[in-house]
Amino acid sequence: MKFEWNDRTRPILIAGPTASGKSALAVELAERLDGTVINADSMQVYAELRVLTARPSPEDEARVPHVLYGHVPVRDPYSSGRWLGDVADALRGVNEAGRRPILVGGTGLYFRALTQGMAEIPAVGxxxxxxxxxxxxxxxxxxxxxxxxxxxxxxxxxxxxxxxxxxxxxxxxxxxxxxxxxxxxADPPLPPLVRPDEAIRLVLWPDRAWLLDRISRRTKAMLEGGAIEEAKTVEAMDLDPELPSYRAHGLRALLAYVAGEAGYDDTVEKIRMDTRRYAKRQFTWFRTQMPDWPRSLPEAALADLRGTLGV
The missing domain is CATH 1.10.20.140 (Histone, subunit A)
Structure with missing residues (x-):
């Protein structure tokens, strides 16, 4: 498929490690640019895990249109191939509405599929x-x-x-x-975004100490804001622990906590450390797999993008 973009609707792709402020940046841009925020995070698709996966709040979703957030039940073995089909449909809808698509997330594989394509592999029983x-x-x-x-x-x-x-x-x-x-x-189909110049790309690249502090504070806020209740909901569903949704950072630790197998303080520390390790892996992916994407400090990203966009 091929989309025709103009200067007003040219896509913006925002990647970055967890807790780096991607979602807030996307909402602000969408308000300024008549945009629609499209999810490019593999865990924020799950309906039952709003708090644990740091999905945009209901208030932010009310400010600007959001697509592909919370549209998949945790029992569903969702894949990057399915996301690629879903995002192609989302781009088509945003394009037909004359709005600017703003794709945001921390899943590097999604951005690679978006810009390089992905093989169509039959479903495995x-x-x-x-x-x-x-x-x-x-x-x-x-x-x-x-x-x-x-x-x-x-x-x-x-x-x-x-x-x-x-x-x-x-x-x-x-x-x-x-x-x-x-x-x-070996021979993937053409991606939804075929040419590098079709999109404005940016990776948020925060200071490490700043990010570690954000992760610590967000971990505490998640546990106080409903993540434990989400884990209890998942536990009651008695699902296969090999499902992709179980890779949501903190879910397994919280399941152990609600089962009485771990204390609260140990659980908080495990989630914090697991999230830090995940952020480190994200930095490695962005550095090695997306070397030509411009970098920006979170506090400077809006100004950098405004300069690029001429607004």
Whole structure:
């Protein structure tokens, strides 16, 4: 598909680590530029996890249109491929309305799919998924990675032993389709945004000490603002803990807390440290996978974008 943008509706893409102020920046830009905020964060899609995933507040959602937030139940095995289809539909709607799309989030893979495309891989059935996951528990990641090295050496070379989820995904695709994941990925379709000049791109790049302080304060605010109740809701649903939604930072720690397996202070510290480690991984992704995206301090981002936009 191809969209035609003009100077007034040219997309803005805002990436950045967790707690760096992306959502607030997107809302302010949307108010100034007649824009629609589109979610590019893999965890903010889940309906039951508003507080834990720091989704925009109802007040912010009332200020400007927001799309692809909270539209997926936690029991749904949502994927980056499905998001790519959803975002293409969202861009079409925003384009037809003559508004400016402002895509914001911390999931680097989503931005890569948006600008580089993603292979259309058939869905994997639950029976296959369960069988491969059972093998992981019994045999361990090194054994499955060794098998992948024989059956799909290209994917194995790309996937480190420290990433069991990607090892599982590659083996699931092999079992379900009889075709290596690397083969499916070799010829992806055109992305929704085809040309680099179609979008204005920015990565928020905060000072590390500033960000660590933000993470600490936000962790406390989340637990006081309803994240524990969200965890109780998920616990009552008795879901498969291998679902993608369980990767929401802090969810597993809170589930242990509500089950009486951990104390409150230890839970707060675990969530804080896990979130810090995640932010570090995000910095690494943005530095290595998005090296040509302009960087900006959060406090300077609005001024930088206004200069680029000429407003």
């Amino acid at each position: 639950e029976e296959v998924r369960r069988a491969v996951r059972d093998r992981l528990e019994i045999e361990g990641a090194p054994a499955l990675h060794a098998e992948l090295s024989v059956r799909d050496p290209v994917s194995a070379a790309r996937i480190p032993l420290s990433d069991p989820q990607r090892i599982l995904r590659a083996l699931e695709v092999l079992e379900a389709t009889g075709r290596p994941l690397s083969s499916w990925q």
